[in-house]
Amino acid sequence: MTTLNLKSVLLAGGIAALAAPAFAKTELTMYYPIAVGGALTEVVDGIVADFEAENPDIDVTAIYAGNYDDTRVRALSAIGSGEPAQLAVMFSIDAYDLIEQDLIIPFDDVISSDEEKAWLNGFYPALMANGQIEGKTWGVPFQRSTIVAYYNKDMFEAAGLDPDHPPETWDEMVEMGKALTKNGAYGLMIPSTGYPYWMFQALAIQNGKELMSSDGLHTYFDDPAVIETLEFWKGLSVDHKIMPEGTVEWGTLRQAFLEGQTAMMWHSTGNLTAVKNEANFDFGVATLPGNVRKGSPTGGGNFYLFKNSTDEEKAAALKLIRFMTSPEQAAEWSIATGYMGVSPAAYETDALKAYTAEFPPALVARDQLEDAVAEFSTFETARVRDGLNNAIQSALTGAKEPADALGEAQAAAERLLKPYR
Numbered sequence: 001m002t003t004l005n006l007k008s009v010l011l012a013g014g015i016a017a018l019a020a021p022a023f024a025k026t027e028l029t030m031y032y033p034i035a036v037g038g039a040l041t042e043v044v045d046g047i048v049a050d051f052e053a054e055n056p057d058i059d060v061t062a063i064y065a066g067n068y069d070d071t072r073v074r075a076l077s078a079i080g081s082g083e084p085a086q087l088a089v090m091f092s093i094d095a096y097d098l099i100e101q102d103l104i105i106p107f108d109d110v111i112s113s114d115e116e117k118a119w120l121n122g123f124y125p126a127l128m129a130n131g132q133i134e135g136k137t138w139g140v141p142f143q144r145s146t147i148v149a150y151y152n153k154d155m156f157e158a159a160g161l162d163p164d165h166p167p168e169t170w171d172e173m174v175e176m177g178k179a180l181t182k183n184g185a186y187g188l189m190i191p192s193t194g195y196p197y198w199m200f201q202a203l204a205i206q207n208g209k210e211l212m213s214s215d216g217l218h219t220y221f222d223d224p225a226v227i228e229t230l231e232f233w234k235g236l237s238v239d240h241k242i243m244p245e246g247t248v249e250w251g252t253l254r255q256a257f258l259e260g261q262t263a264m265m266w267h268s269t270g271n272l273t274a275v276k277n278e279a280n281f282d283f284g285v286a287t288l289p290g291n292v293r294k295g296s297p298t299g300g301g302n303f304y305l306f307k308n309s310t311d312e313e314k315a316a317a318l319k320l321i322r323f324m325t326s327p328e329q330a331a332e333w334s335i336a337t338g339y340m341g342v343s344p345a346a347y348e349t350d351a352l353k354a355y356t357a358e359f360p361p362a363l364v365a366r367d368q369l370e371d372a373v374a375e376f377s378t379f380e381t382a383r384v385r386d387g388l389n390n391a392i393q394s395a396l397t398g399a400k401e402p403a404d405a406l407g408e409a410q411a412a413a414e415r416l417l418k419p420y421r
Contacts, residue, residue, distance in 0.1 A: 026058045026316040031075040031088035033143070033301055034064045043336045051323045058316045067194075068094075068301060069382075079103065079308060086309040087317040089301040092130035093377035093385075095138045096216050100379065104304045106136035110314050119322055122343045124366075129374035131302050133216075139302030141342040142325055142333075145268045146296040146365045146372055147202050149289070150275060153282040155180055155263040166264075166286035170206070170232070173264075173289045177242030180263035187242035189262040190233065194250025196392040197385050199266060201297045201376045204229045208292030211388075216378040217421050221388060221410035222403075230395050230402035237396075246397050268299060269365035272338025276359065285361035287368045295371040300339065331355075340365045380416040387412040 030048075034040050041064050048060045065071040068091040075088045090098075098104045111120055123141055131139030153163035159179040167173035177187030190199050201211050209225035212218065220226060237243040257265045258278050266288065275283065288296050303321045305314060323329060327345040331352035334341040341347050347356070347366065356362045378384050391405035400408075 025056075026312055027084065028058060028060045028086045028313065028316055028320060029078075029084045030060060030062050030317075030320070031065050031071050031078070031085060031090070032062050033066065033068045033071040033089060040337060043333065047324055047329055047333070050329075051320055054323070055316075055319065058319070060320060075306075076101075076103065079306060084309075085306055086313045087306060087321065088304055089142055090304055092127075092139055092141070092144070092298070092300060092302040093375050093381055094304075095131055095133055095302070096377060096379045097381050098304060099133065099138060103307055104138055105307045105314070106138050107140060107305065107318075108136050110305065110318050116318075116322075119325075122345060123325075124342060124344065124369055126298055126369040126372045126374075127342055130298065130377055139304055140321060140325060142301060142303050142321075142330075143270070143337075143339050144298060144300040144302075144342055145270045145339055146298055146368045147199065147266050147288060148269050148272075148296075148364050148368065149264060149266055149286045150257060150271075151264045151284050151286065152257070152260065152262075153284050155185070155260065155281075159263075163282070163284065166284060167289045168294075169289050170291040174236070174240050174242065177236070177264070178240065181242045185260055186244060186262045188236065188264045188266075189243055189248045189253055189256060190236070190266045191250040191253050192233075192247040192393060192396050195299075197376055197388045198297060198299055200229065200233070200388070200392050201373075202266070202288055202295065203233055205295040205297065205373055206288065206290045206293060207232070210373065211376050212378050214374070216381075217417055219378060219384065219388075219410060219413040219417070221391065221406045221413065227403045227406055230392065230406060233392075234396055234402060238398075247393055270300065270337060270339050272361065272365075273336060274338070276338075276361075285364045287364060287371070293371070295373060296368050297375040298369070298372050299375050334362065338362070338365075340369075378413070378417060379420040383416055384413045 032044055044062055048062055052060060065074040072090050072094055075085055078085045107120055111117055120137060127141040127144050131137055149166060151166050156163040161176055161179060167176050180187035204211055204226050207225050207229045209223055211220055237245040253265055253267060254271050256262055287294060305317055325342055327343060327349050330341040330343060330346035331349040334352060335355045341352055346352055387409040391409035394400040395402040395405045
C-alpha cells in the first residue's frame with residue numbers, strides 16, 4: 001500500500017470513529033393511553049424530552065394508543081408479535097390479567113438500593129392498592145384519579161342554592177337536582193358508557209357495599225345493597241327526573257357540562273384542567289356525596305414493566321418510571337392535567353403548593369383518598385367487568401329490572417372466577 005493510500009485509510013477510519021456514537025443507547029418503547037383531558041400527548045412528550053436530556057444514553061419512543069383498553073390490546077399485540085415493548089401505562093385494574101398471562105414482573109425484582117425502596121414506598125397507599133397483589137408490587141401509580149363532582153355555581157345561584165354548598169348526601173343531591181332541573185337543563189349527569197362499572201362502584205360504596213373481594217376471587221353483584229344501588233341510579237332519571245333517561249355518554253359529558261346542559265356531573269379528576277381552561281362560568285369541585293358513607297374508587301393507570309426485555313432495558317425503564325413519578329414531575333403533571341400527584345411529596349413541591357393555593361379544587365381528588373377504595377378488579381377482569389357493564393346499561397335503559405340484570409352478571413362472574421379459587 002502506498003503512503004498516500006495508507007493516509008487515506010487512516011483518515012477515513014478517523015472520520016468513521018468520530019461519526020460513531022461513543023456508546024450504544026438503550027431503546028425503550030412505552031405504550032401510553034390518551035383517553036381524557038386536554039393535549040396530554042404534548043405533556044408526556046415534554047416529560048420524555050426532559051428525561052432524555054438528563055439521560056442521553058436512553059432513547060424513549062412513546063406510542064399513544066387510545067383509551068386504556070386500546071392500550072392494553074396494542075401493547076400485548078406488539079409483545080405477541082415480537083415487537084419491542086418494555087413498559088406501559090395501563091389500567092391499574094389490569095394487574096391480575098397481566099400476572100396471569102405472565103407478561104409483567106414485580107417492581108420488587110428490579111429495585112435493590114435503599115433509595116429505590118424508599119421511592120417504591122413513597123406513594124399514597126390508596127393508589128397502591130390495585131398494584132399490590134400477594135405481597136408484591138406489580139404496578140406503580142402515575143395517571144391516577146378519583147371520581148369527583150363538578151358543579152356549575154352560576155346555575156346553583158340561579159336556582160336559589162348556596163354555590164358553596166354542593167350536595168353531601170344522596171338526599172341532598174336529589175333535592176338540589178330537582179331545583180336545578182329547569183330551562184332544558186338537567187340537575188345531574190352520571191356517565192353510563194365508557195366506564196359504567198366505575199361510577200356504579202362509587203354508588204355502591206356510598207351505599208355501604210363493595211362489589212368485589214380484595215383477593216379478586218369473588219363478586220357481590222346480587223347483594224341487596226348493590227341491587228338497591230342500581231335501583232337508585234335508575235330512579236334519578238325515571239322517578240326523580242333530574243337526569244336523562246337511558247345512558248349518558250362518557251366522552252361527551254364534559255362538553256355537555258361546559259355548555260350548561262347539566263348543573264352537576266360526576267367525572268374523572270383527569271378532566272379538571274380542561275374544565276378550568278374552558279368553562280365560561282364559575283364552577284366548583286366536590287367530593288362525591290354519600291348515603292351510608294362517602295367514597296369513590298380510585299381510577300386511572302399504573303406503570304408496568306414487561307417481562308420480555310433485557311436487564312439493561314428493565315433498568316432503563318425503571319429509571320424512566322422513577323423520573324416520571326418524581327415529586328417535581330408528578331406536580332407538573334397534576335397541574336397540566338388535573339390528575340392527582342401520586343405521592344405526598346408531590347404536594348410539598350413549591351409548584352403544587354402555589355397552584356393549589358391559587359386553585360383549591362386541585363386538592364379535592366387527593367383529599368378524597370381518605371374515603372377511597374381500590375378500583376373494581378378481579379381475575380378475568382375484562383370479562384367480569386363487561387358483564388357488570390351490560391347489566392348496568394340494560395337496567396338504565398329499561399331492558400331489564402336491576403335485580404334480574406345483576407343476578408345474571410353475578411352468575412356469569414361465578415362461572416368465570418370459579419377456576420381461580
